[in-house]
Amino acid sequence: MSLVTAVRLAQKHSARLGPVKVLLIEDDERLAAQARPAIEGAGFECVWAPDALRGLSAVGEERPDLVLLDLMLPDRSGFSVLEELRSRSAIPVIVLTARVLGEDKVAALDLGADDYLTKPFWDQELIARIRAVLRRQRAVHDAEVFAFGQVRIDLGSRNVQVDGVDVRLTPTEFNLLTYLLRRPGQALRSERIIDMVLLTEDASLPALQAQMSRLRRKLGEDGRRIQTVWGIGYRFDPS
The missing domain is CATH 1.10.10.10 (Winged helix-like DNA-binding domain superfamily/Winged helix DNA-binding domain)
Incomplete structure:
Protein backbone atom coordinates (compact mmCIF):
# COMPACT_ATOMS: atom_id res chain seq x y z
CA MET A 1 0.00 0.00 0.00
CA SER A 2 1.28 3.50 -0.81
CA LEU A 3 1.83 6.06 1.93
CA VAL A 4 -1.37 7.69 3.09
CA THR A 5 -1.30 11.31 1.99
CA ALA A 6 -3.21 14.10 3.68
CA VAL A 7 -5.58 14.26 0.73
CA ARG A 8 -6.24 10.50 0.86
CA LEU A 9 -6.88 10.69 4.59
CA ALA A 10 -9.34 13.55 4.12
CA GLN A 11 -11.19 11.53 1.49
CA LYS A 12 -11.49 8.58 3.86
CA HIS A 13 -12.82 10.67 6.71
CA SER A 14 -15.31 12.32 4.37
CA ALA A 15 -16.56 8.90 3.24
CA ARG A 16 -17.07 7.91 6.87
CA LEU A 17 -18.60 11.10 8.23
CA GLY A 18 -20.15 12.94 5.27
CA PRO A 19 -23.32 12.30 3.29
CA VAL A 20 -24.14 8.90 1.83
CA LYS A 21 -21.81 8.33 -1.11
CA VAL A 22 -23.05 6.63 -4.27
CA LEU A 23 -20.62 5.27 -6.86
CA LEU A 24 -22.00 5.18 -10.41
CA ILE A 25 -20.09 2.75 -12.68
CA GLU A 26 -21.53 3.59 -16.09
CA ASP A 27 -19.91 4.16 -19.49
CA ASP A 28 -22.83 6.13 -20.97
CA GLU A 29 -21.90 9.78 -20.41
CA ARG A 30 -25.41 11.01 -21.20
CA LEU A 31 -26.98 8.70 -18.64
CA ALA A 32 -24.35 9.69 -16.07
CA ALA A 33 -25.03 13.37 -16.79
CA GLN A 34 -28.73 12.68 -16.20
CA ALA A 35 -28.36 10.54 -13.08
CA ARG A 36 -25.72 12.49 -11.16
CA PRO A 37 -27.76 15.69 -10.65
CA ALA A 38 -30.75 13.61 -9.56
CA ILE A 39 -28.65 11.66 -7.06
CA GLU A 40 -26.97 14.79 -5.70
CA GLY A 41 -30.30 16.63 -5.63
CA ALA A 42 -31.61 13.89 -3.32
CA GLY A 43 -28.87 14.72 -0.81
CA PHE A 44 -26.34 12.04 -1.76
CA GLU A 45 -22.77 12.46 -2.93
CA CYS A 46 -22.15 10.90 -6.35
CA VAL A 47 -18.86 9.67 -7.80
CA TRP A 48 -18.79 8.58 -11.45
CA ALA A 49 -16.51 5.95 -12.99
CA PRO A 50 -16.84 5.30 -16.76
CA ASP A 51 -15.41 1.77 -16.77
CA ALA A 52 -14.79 -1.29 -14.61
CA LEU A 53 -11.13 -0.54 -13.90
CA ARG A 54 -11.80 2.90 -12.51
CA GLY A 55 -14.96 1.71 -10.82
CA LEU A 56 -13.21 -1.00 -8.81
CA SER A 57 -10.42 1.42 -7.95
CA ALA A 58 -13.00 3.93 -6.71
CA VAL A 59 -14.51 1.32 -4.39
CA GLY A 60 -11.25 1.31 -2.43
CA GLU A 61 -10.40 4.99 -2.83
CA GLU A 62 -13.83 6.55 -2.29
CA ARG A 63 -15.38 3.92 0.00
CA PRO A 64 -18.94 4.39 -1.28
CA ASP A 65 -22.04 3.38 0.65
CA LEU A 66 -23.78 2.03 -2.46
CA VAL A 67 -22.82 1.13 -6.04
CA LEU A 68 -24.89 1.63 -9.18
CA LEU A 69 -23.44 -0.83 -11.70
CA ASP A 70 -23.97 -1.06 -15.45
CA LEU A 71 -23.68 -4.62 -16.79
CA MET A 72 -22.36 -3.59 -20.22
CA LEU A 73 -19.04 -1.87 -19.55
CA PRO A 74 -16.39 -1.28 -22.24
CA ASP A 75 -13.52 -3.08 -20.53
CA ARG A 76 -15.16 -5.87 -18.58
CA SER A 77 -18.47 -7.62 -17.99
CA GLY A 78 -20.56 -6.07 -15.27
CA PHE A 79 -21.33 -9.57 -14.03
CA SER A 80 -17.64 -10.18 -13.30
CA VAL A 81 -17.39 -6.78 -11.61
CA LEU A 82 -20.36 -7.69 -9.42
CA GLU A 83 -18.77 -11.03 -8.58
CA GLU A 84 -15.52 -9.33 -7.57
CA LEU A 85 -17.37 -6.76 -5.48
CA ARG A 86 -19.18 -9.52 -3.63
CA SER A 87 -15.95 -11.42 -3.01
CA ARG A 88 -14.48 -8.53 -1.07
CA SER A 89 -17.35 -6.41 0.22
CA ALA A 90 -20.96 -6.43 1.40
CA ILE A 91 -21.59 -3.01 -0.16
CA PRO A 92 -25.12 -2.69 -1.61
CA VAL A 93 -25.26 -2.88 -5.42
CA ILE A 94 -28.07 -1.81 -7.73
CA VAL A 95 -27.66 -3.01 -11.30
CA LEU A 96 -28.55 -0.53 -14.06
CA THR A 97 -28.80 -2.03 -17.52
CA ALA A 98 -30.56 -2.06 -20.86
CA ARG A 99 -30.70 -5.86 -20.67
CA VAL A 100 -34.31 -6.95 -20.37
CA LEU A 101 -33.95 -10.74 -20.41
CA GLY A 102 -35.23 -12.45 -17.30
CA GLU A 103 -32.18 -14.69 -17.05
CA ASP A 104 -29.90 -11.63 -16.86
CA LYS A 105 -31.87 -10.28 -13.93
CA VAL A 106 -31.80 -13.66 -12.19
CA ALA A 107 -28.04 -13.97 -12.80
CA ALA A 108 -27.36 -10.52 -11.34
CA LEU A 109 -29.48 -11.19 -8.27
CA ASP A 110 -27.88 -14.61 -7.80
CA LEU A 111 -24.45 -12.97 -7.88
CA GLY A 112 -25.48 -10.70 -5.04
CA ALA A 113 -27.10 -7.61 -6.55
CA ASP A 114 -29.52 -5.96 -4.14
CA ASP A 115 -31.79 -4.57 -6.86
CA TYR A 116 -32.10 -4.35 -10.64
CA LEU A 117 -33.31 -1.35 -12.66
CA THR A 118 -33.85 -1.49 -16.41
CA LYS A 119 -32.92 1.46 -18.65
CA PRO A 120 -34.44 3.86 -19.44
CA PHE A 121 -35.62 4.69 -15.96
CA TRP A 122 -37.32 7.56 -14.18
CA ASP A 123 -34.98 9.57 -11.94
CA GLN A 124 -37.44 9.44 -9.05
CA GLU A 125 -37.60 5.65 -9.29
CA LEU A 126 -33.81 5.44 -9.12
CA ILE A 127 -33.74 7.61 -6.00
CA ALA A 128 -36.55 5.60 -4.41
CA ARG A 129 -34.68 2.35 -5.04
CA ILE A 130 -31.45 3.78 -3.62
CA ARG A 131 -33.27 4.82 -0.46
CA ALA A 132 -35.04 1.46 -0.16
CA VAL A 133 -31.80 -0.52 -0.48
CA LEU A 134 -30.06 1.72 2.06
CA ARG A 135 -32.96 1.30 4.49
CA ARG A 136 -32.76 -2.48 4.19
CA GLN A 137 -29.00 -2.38 4.66
CA ARG A 138 -29.24 -0.23 7.78
CA ALA A 139 -32.00 -2.37 9.24
CA VAL A 140 -29.89 -5.50 8.80
CA HIS A 141 -26.80 -3.87 10.26
CA ASP A 142 -28.63 -2.35 13.21
CA ALA A 143 -30.18 -5.70 14.09
CA GLU A 144 -27.03 -7.77 13.71
Whole structure:
Protein backbone atom coordinates (compact mmCIF):
# COMPACT_ATOMS: atom_id res chain seq x y z
CA MET A 1 0.00 0.00 0.00
CA SER A 2 1.28 3.50 -0.81
CA LEU A 3 1.83 6.06 1.93
CA VAL A 4 -1.37 7.69 3.09
CA THR A 5 -1.30 11.31 1.99
CA ALA A 6 -3.21 14.10 3.68
CA VAL A 7 -5.58 14.26 0.73
CA ARG A 8 -6.24 10.50 0.86
CA LEU A 9 -6.88 10.69 4.59
CA ALA A 10 -9.34 13.55 4.12
CA GLN A 11 -11.19 11.53 1.49
CA LYS A 12 -11.49 8.58 3.86
CA HIS A 13 -12.82 10.67 6.71
CA SER A 14 -15.31 12.32 4.37
CA ALA A 15 -16.56 8.90 3.24
CA ARG A 16 -17.07 7.91 6.87
CA LEU A 17 -18.60 11.10 8.23
CA GLY A 18 -20.15 12.94 5.27
CA PRO A 19 -23.32 12.30 3.29
CA VAL A 20 -24.14 8.90 1.83
CA LYS A 21 -21.81 8.33 -1.11
CA VAL A 22 -23.05 6.63 -4.27
CA LEU A 23 -20.62 5.27 -6.86
CA LEU A 24 -22.00 5.18 -10.41
CA ILE A 25 -20.09 2.75 -12.68
CA GLU A 26 -21.53 3.59 -16.09
CA ASP A 27 -19.91 4.16 -19.49
CA ASP A 28 -22.83 6.13 -20.97
CA GLU A 29 -21.90 9.78 -20.41
CA ARG A 30 -25.41 11.01 -21.20
CA LEU A 31 -26.98 8.70 -18.64
CA ALA A 32 -24.35 9.69 -16.07
CA ALA A 33 -25.03 13.37 -16.79
CA GLN A 34 -28.73 12.68 -16.20
CA ALA A 35 -28.36 10.54 -13.08
CA ARG A 36 -25.72 12.49 -11.16
CA PRO A 37 -27.76 15.69 -10.65
CA ALA A 38 -30.75 13.61 -9.56
CA ILE A 39 -28.65 11.66 -7.06
CA GLU A 40 -26.97 14.79 -5.70
CA GLY A 41 -30.30 16.63 -5.63
CA ALA A 42 -31.61 13.89 -3.32
CA GLY A 43 -28.87 14.72 -0.81
CA PHE A 44 -26.34 12.04 -1.76
CA GLU A 45 -22.77 12.46 -2.93
CA CYS A 46 -22.15 10.90 -6.35
CA VAL A 47 -18.86 9.67 -7.80
CA TRP A 48 -18.79 8.58 -11.45
CA ALA A 49 -16.51 5.95 -12.99
CA PRO A 50 -16.84 5.30 -16.76
CA ASP A 51 -15.41 1.77 -16.77
CA ALA A 52 -14.79 -1.29 -14.61
CA LEU A 53 -11.13 -0.54 -13.90
CA ARG A 54 -11.80 2.90 -12.51
CA GLY A 55 -14.96 1.71 -10.82
CA LEU A 56 -13.21 -1.00 -8.81
CA SER A 57 -10.42 1.42 -7.95
CA ALA A 58 -13.00 3.93 -6.71
CA VAL A 59 -14.51 1.32 -4.39
CA GLY A 60 -11.25 1.31 -2.43
CA GLU A 61 -10.40 4.99 -2.83
CA GLU A 62 -13.83 6.55 -2.29
CA ARG A 63 -15.38 3.92 0.00
CA PRO A 64 -18.94 4.39 -1.28
CA ASP A 65 -22.04 3.38 0.65
CA LEU A 66 -23.78 2.03 -2.46
CA VAL A 67 -22.82 1.13 -6.04
CA LEU A 68 -24.89 1.63 -9.18
CA LEU A 69 -23.44 -0.83 -11.70
CA ASP A 70 -23.97 -1.06 -15.45
CA LEU A 71 -23.68 -4.62 -16.79
CA MET A 72 -22.36 -3.59 -20.22
CA LEU A 73 -19.04 -1.87 -19.55
CA PRO A 74 -16.39 -1.28 -22.24
CA ASP A 75 -13.52 -3.08 -20.53
CA ARG A 76 -15.16 -5.87 -18.58
CA SER A 77 -18.47 -7.62 -17.99
CA GLY A 78 -20.56 -6.07 -15.27
CA PHE A 79 -21.33 -9.57 -14.03
CA SER A 80 -17.64 -10.18 -13.30
CA VAL A 81 -17.39 -6.78 -11.61
CA LEU A 82 -20.36 -7.69 -9.42
CA GLU A 83 -18.77 -11.03 -8.58
CA GLU A 84 -15.52 -9.33 -7.57
CA LEU A 85 -17.37 -6.76 -5.48
CA ARG A 86 -19.18 -9.52 -3.63
CA SER A 87 -15.95 -11.42 -3.01
CA ARG A 88 -14.48 -8.53 -1.07
CA SER A 89 -17.35 -6.41 0.22
CA ALA A 90 -20.96 -6.43 1.40
CA ILE A 91 -21.59 -3.01 -0.16
CA PRO A 92 -25.12 -2.69 -1.61
CA VAL A 93 -25.26 -2.88 -5.42
CA ILE A 94 -28.07 -1.81 -7.73
CA VAL A 95 -27.66 -3.01 -11.30
CA LEU A 96 -28.55 -0.53 -14.06
CA THR A 97 -28.80 -2.03 -17.52
CA ALA A 98 -30.56 -2.06 -20.86
CA ARG A 99 -30.70 -5.86 -20.67
CA VAL A 100 -34.31 -6.95 -20.37
CA LEU A 101 -33.95 -10.74 -20.41
CA GLY A 102 -35.23 -12.45 -17.30
CA GLU A 103 -32.18 -14.69 -17.05
CA ASP A 104 -29.90 -11.63 -16.86
CA LYS A 105 -31.87 -10.28 -13.93
CA VAL A 106 -31.80 -13.66 -12.19
CA ALA A 107 -28.04 -13.97 -12.80
CA ALA A 108 -27.36 -10.52 -11.34
CA LEU A 109 -29.48 -11.19 -8.27
CA ASP A 110 -27.88 -14.61 -7.80
CA LEU A 111 -24.45 -12.97 -7.88
CA GLY A 112 -25.48 -10.70 -5.04
CA ALA A 113 -27.10 -7.61 -6.55
CA ASP A 114 -29.52 -5.96 -4.14
CA ASP A 115 -31.79 -4.57 -6.86
CA TYR A 116 -32.10 -4.35 -10.64
CA LEU A 117 -33.31 -1.35 -12.66
CA THR A 118 -33.85 -1.49 -16.41
CA LYS A 119 -32.92 1.46 -18.65
CA PRO A 120 -34.44 3.86 -19.44
CA PHE A 121 -35.62 4.69 -15.96
CA TRP A 122 -37.32 7.56 -14.18
CA ASP A 123 -34.98 9.57 -11.94
CA GLN A 124 -37.44 9.44 -9.05
CA GLU A 125 -37.60 5.65 -9.29
CA LEU A 126 -33.81 5.44 -9.12
CA ILE A 127 -33.74 7.61 -6.00
CA ALA A 128 -36.55 5.60 -4.41
CA ARG A 129 -34.68 2.35 -5.04
CA ILE A 130 -31.45 3.78 -3.62
CA ARG A 131 -33.27 4.82 -0.46
CA ALA A 132 -35.04 1.46 -0.16
CA VAL A 133 -31.80 -0.52 -0.48
CA LEU A 134 -30.06 1.72 2.06
CA ARG A 135 -32.96 1.30 4.49
CA ARG A 136 -32.76 -2.48 4.19
CA GLN A 137 -29.00 -2.38 4.66
CA ARG A 138 -29.24 -0.23 7.78
CA ALA A 139 -32.00 -2.37 9.24
CA VAL A 140 -29.89 -5.50 8.80
CA HIS A 141 -26.80 -3.87 10.26
CA ASP A 142 -28.63 -2.35 13.21
CA ALA A 143 -30.18 -5.70 14.09
CA GLU A 144 -27.03 -7.77 13.71
CA VAL A 145 -25.56 -9.50 16.72
CA PHE A 146 -22.51 -11.74 16.36
CA ALA A 147 -21.63 -14.36 18.95
CA PHE A 148 -18.70 -16.77 19.07
CA GLY A 149 -17.22 -18.55 22.06
CA GLN A 150 -17.54 -16.19 25.02
CA VAL A 151 -17.79 -13.09 22.80
CA ARG A 152 -20.97 -11.22 21.89
CA ILE A 153 -20.98 -8.17 19.58
CA ASP A 154 -24.03 -5.96 19.05
CA LEU A 155 -23.39 -3.92 15.91
CA GLY A 156 -26.25 -1.53 16.54
CA SER A 157 -25.04 -0.41 19.97
CA ARG A 158 -21.36 -1.21 19.23
CA ASN A 159 -21.31 -3.14 22.48
CA VAL A 160 -18.81 -5.97 22.97
CA GLN A 161 -18.95 -8.46 25.82
CA VAL A 162 -16.49 -11.20 26.74
CA ASP A 163 -17.86 -13.81 29.15
CA GLY A 164 -20.72 -11.43 30.02
CA VAL A 165 -18.44 -8.51 30.85
CA ASP A 166 -18.40 -5.33 28.73
CA VAL A 167 -15.11 -4.81 26.93
CA ARG A 168 -14.21 -1.37 25.63
CA LEU A 169 -12.81 -1.39 22.11
CA THR A 170 -11.47 1.67 20.35
CA PRO A 171 -13.36 2.67 17.17
CA THR A 172 -10.55 1.21 15.06
CA GLU A 173 -10.52 -2.07 17.01
CA PHE A 174 -14.29 -2.37 16.66
CA ASN A 175 -14.14 -1.68 12.92
CA LEU A 176 -11.37 -4.25 12.48
CA LEU A 177 -13.38 -6.86 14.37
CA THR A 178 -16.57 -6.28 12.37
CA TYR A 179 -14.61 -6.25 9.09
CA LEU A 180 -13.28 -9.72 9.92
CA LEU A 181 -16.61 -11.02 11.24
CA ARG A 182 -18.38 -10.15 8.00
CA ARG A 183 -15.88 -12.27 6.06
CA PRO A 184 -15.57 -15.50 8.08
CA GLY A 185 -13.01 -17.97 6.82
CA GLN A 186 -11.62 -15.60 4.19
CA ALA A 187 -7.90 -14.90 4.02
CA LEU A 188 -7.88 -11.09 3.91
CA ARG A 189 -4.85 -9.23 2.65
CA SER A 190 -3.25 -6.84 5.11
CA GLU A 191 -3.14 -4.14 2.44
CA ARG A 192 -6.90 -4.38 1.92
CA ILE A 193 -7.61 -4.24 5.67
CA ILE A 194 -5.36 -1.20 6.03
CA ASP A 195 -7.01 0.51 3.08
CA MET A 196 -10.59 -0.18 4.19
CA VAL A 197 -10.35 0.18 7.98
CA LEU A 198 -7.34 2.11 9.28
CA LEU A 199 -7.91 5.87 9.11
CA THR A 200 -4.88 7.16 10.98
CA GLU A 201 -1.81 8.94 9.70
CA ASP A 202 0.35 5.88 10.45
CA ALA A 203 -1.81 3.44 8.47
CA SER A 204 0.86 0.80 7.88
CA LEU A 205 1.55 -2.90 8.36
CA PRO A 206 3.20 -2.40 11.79
CA ALA A 207 0.22 -0.28 12.88
CA LEU A 208 -2.19 -3.00 11.75
CA GLN A 209 -0.18 -5.68 13.55
CA ALA A 210 -0.25 -3.64 16.76
CA GLN A 211 -4.02 -3.11 16.47
CA MET A 212 -4.62 -6.82 15.89
CA SER A 213 -2.45 -7.74 18.87
CA ARG A 214 -4.41 -5.44 21.18
CA LEU A 215 -7.73 -6.69 19.79
CA ARG A 216 -6.76 -10.32 20.39
CA ARG A 217 -5.81 -9.58 23.99
CA LYS A 218 -9.14 -7.86 24.66
CA LEU A 219 -11.05 -10.87 23.29
CA GLY A 220 -9.32 -13.22 25.72
CA GLU A 221 -9.17 -16.88 24.71
CA ASP A 222 -11.34 -16.18 21.67
CA GLY A 223 -8.69 -13.84 20.31
CA ARG A 224 -7.11 -16.96 18.80
CA ARG A 225 -9.93 -16.95 16.24
CA ILE A 226 -8.22 -13.99 14.57
CA GLN A 227 -5.57 -15.98 12.76
CA THR A 228 -2.47 -14.72 11.00
CA VAL A 229 -2.19 -16.01 7.43
CA TRP A 230 1.52 -15.74 6.73
CA GLY A 231 2.40 -13.81 3.60
CA ILE A 232 -1.21 -12.65 3.15
CA GLY A 233 -2.84 -11.12 6.21
CA TYR A 234 -5.56 -12.29 8.59
CA ARG A 235 -8.55 -14.60 8.78
CA PHE A 236 -11.40 -14.93 11.26
CA ASP A 237 -12.14 -18.55 12.14
CA PRO A 238 -15.65 -18.82 13.63
CA SER A 239 -15.30 -22.51 14.53
